[in-house]
Amino acid sequence: MNLILISPKDFTNTPSRIRLDQRRYNHLRDIHRVQIGDELSIGLIGGCVGRGKIVSLNHSCLEMDIRLNQQPPPPLPLTLILALPRPNILKRSLQAASVMGVKKIFLIHSARVEKSFWLSSVLQPERIREQLLLGLEQAKDTILPEVELRPFFRPFVDDELLELIRGTLPLVAHPESQFPCPSSVQQPVTLMIGPEGGFIAHEIEGLRRLGFTPVHLGDRVLRVDMAVPALLARLF
Amino acid sequence: MNLILISPKDFTNTPSRIRLDQRRYNHLRDIHRVQIGDELSIGLIGGCVGRGKIVSLNHSCLEMDIRLNQQPPPPLPLTLILALPRPNILKRSLQAASVMGVKKIFLIHSARVEKSFWLSSVLQPERIREQLLLGLEQAKDTILPEVELRPFFRPFVDDELLELIRGTLPLVAHPESQFPCPSSVQQPVTLMIGPEGGFIAHEIEGLRRLGFTPVHLGDRVLRVDMAVPALLARLF
Numbered sequence: 076m077n078l079i080l081i082s083p084k085d086f087t088n089t090p091s092r093i094r095l096d097q098r099r100y101n102h103l104r105d106i107h108r109v110q111i112g113d114e115l116s117i118g119l120i121g122g123c124v125g126r127g128k129i130v131s132l133n134h135s136c137l138e139m140d141i142r143l144n145q146q147p148p149p150p151l152p153l154t155l156i157l158a159l160p161r162p163n164i165l166k167r168s169l170q171a172a173s174v175m176g177v178k179k180i181f182l183i184h185s186a187r188v189e190k191s192f193w194l195s196s197v198l199q200p201e202r203i204r205e206q207l208l209l210g211l212e213q214a215k216d217t218i219l220p221e222v223e224l225r226p227f228f229r230p231f232v233d234d235e236l237l238e239l240i241r242g243t244l245p246l247v248a249h250p251e252s253q254f255p256c257p258s259s260v261q262q263p264v265t266l267m268i269g270p271e272g273g274f275i276a277h278e279i280e281g282l283r284r285l286g287f288t289p290v291h292l293g294d295r296v297l298r299v300d301m302a303v304p305a306l307l308a309r310l311f
Numbered sequence: 312m313n314l315i316l317i318s319p320k321d322f323t324n325t326p327s328r329i330r331l332d333q334r335r336y337n338h339l340r341d342i343h344r345v346q347i348g349d350e351l352s353i354g355l356i357g358g359c360v361g362r363g364k365i366v367s368l369n370h371s372c373l374e375m376d377i378r379l380n381q382q383p384p385p386p387l388p389l390t391l392i393l394a395l396p397r398p399n400i401l402k403r404s405l406q407a408a409s410v411m412g413v414k415k416i417f418l419i420h421s422a423r424v425e426k427s428f429w430l431s432s433v434l435q436p437e438r439i440r441e442q443l444l445l446g447l448e449q450a451k452d453t454i455l456p457e458v459e460l461r462p463f464f465r466p467f468v469d470d471e472l473l474e475l476i477r478g479t480l481p482l483v484a485h486p487e488s489q490f491p492c493p494s495s496v497q498q499p500v501t502l503m504i505g506p507e508g509g510f511i512a513h514e515i516e517g518l519r520r521l522g523f524t525p526v527h528l529g530d531r532v533l534r535v536d537m538a539v540p541a542l543l544a545r546l547f
Binding site: 077148149171174175176213214215216256258259292293294295296297298301302304305306307308309311 | 313384385407410411412449450451452492494495528529530531532533534537538540541542543544545547
């Protein structure tokens with residue numbers, strides 16, 4: 076936890092004072108071994124970041140005086156569209172996207188996505204949020220990405236995608252492409268990443284017709300949780 | 312498993328025929344649901360890659376006729392030096408380095424590495440090998456990275472590092488640096504990545520004296536398992 080994320084309900088009646096208990100309190104006590112007077116990085120979900128100073132500490136909670144006066148790091152100008160990966164890989168992929176600063180994520184179906192993945196409990200809003208928060212805590216960010224589910228490929232591509240990619244560079248990660256993924260891109264990007272085994276030829280063809288360029292990252296096929304940091308670090 | 316890795320002991324008395332049982336047999340039967348006549352990608356650990364065709368299949372093993380006639384993908388011209396991360400992160404970092412094509416990895420101590428991490432069972436050679444093999448299977452590679460442990464920072468830096476970086480671009484990932492990590496590098500690189508919280512100022516100073524340039528990847532501090540794919544995809 077590089078940043079302690081708080082929400083409006085953590086504030087006490089004293090202005091600028093917050094109270095933490097349970098998970099965050101336990102973590103600060105057991106891992107950071109905090110004491111009265113210690114200063115920590117704090118961020119308000121959806122708001123500013125700053126510092127907090129511990130002013131009281133007992134067996135069940137702690138209180139901090141906080142000052143939130145800085146903007147969180149700028150978002151990445153990228154919309155990420157992932158073919159839904161298997162649940163344990165999805166968790167890491169969401170964390171990776173969140174830590175890298177993506178603010179808009181679509182999880183979509185495609186021919187090689189196993190239908191059973193759509194039944195995973197990891198897709199429950201609070202489970203998704205959990206992974207996104209871990210990413211924000213790591214990156215000292217406060218702005219939660221929006222995640223949208225699209226369990227049908229065709230309507231998403233036919234009805235939404237053209238509007239989504241307007242004004243962006245539309246790329247689809249495709250190991251068989253002849254074009255390497257560009258670097259130092261100076262414009263917003265829409266990036267699609269396929270499932271294990273990739274998008275099928277027919278899907279790639281449809282995306283190409285919409286204006287997508289298939290790009291590769293070398294000879295090696297990365298799993299999506301590694302492809303996300305790799306592609307994003309290369310693009311910007 | 313994009314590639315089935317085999318070793319000399321998998322060969323039968325018939326030339327070019329192999330027999331698989333246990334883990335790999337179960338995986339092929341249960342996940343890939345293979346049948347007689349199916350073709351799969353095969354690689355000999357330390358050797359070539361090619362195709363195998365299933366010629367027999369029973370309740371406990373399968374046999375394949377194989378032809379290994381292609382070189383594995385080229386290695387990444389990079390030596391990776393990681394301050395030892397916590398065990399679960401170490402596993403993912405080793406997999407990431409292996410999948411990206413790193414062939415030489417040093418795990419070193421530094422001021423902010425918790426001493427207890429050196430006692431983890433994940434550091435046993437067979438546990439390390441397990442993670443590296445997962446990376447090779449993903450990348451369709453056959454060449455195992457070498458992993459060396461250096462539980463003392465000072466002797467490693469004083470006695471080995473200068474020789475290691477000869478002829479390479481020596482970089483140390485350091486979020487506070489003013490220099491962004493370069494891209495499209497055309498020479499071999501030695502890359503050091505610090506522990507949670509980073510290398511301390513004194514360590515960075517010592518590395519700088521040896522010729523290392525501290526570089527950053529933007530405002531966001533990545534955990535090492537994500538920093539590995541991000542930095543490597545950006546560098547090359």
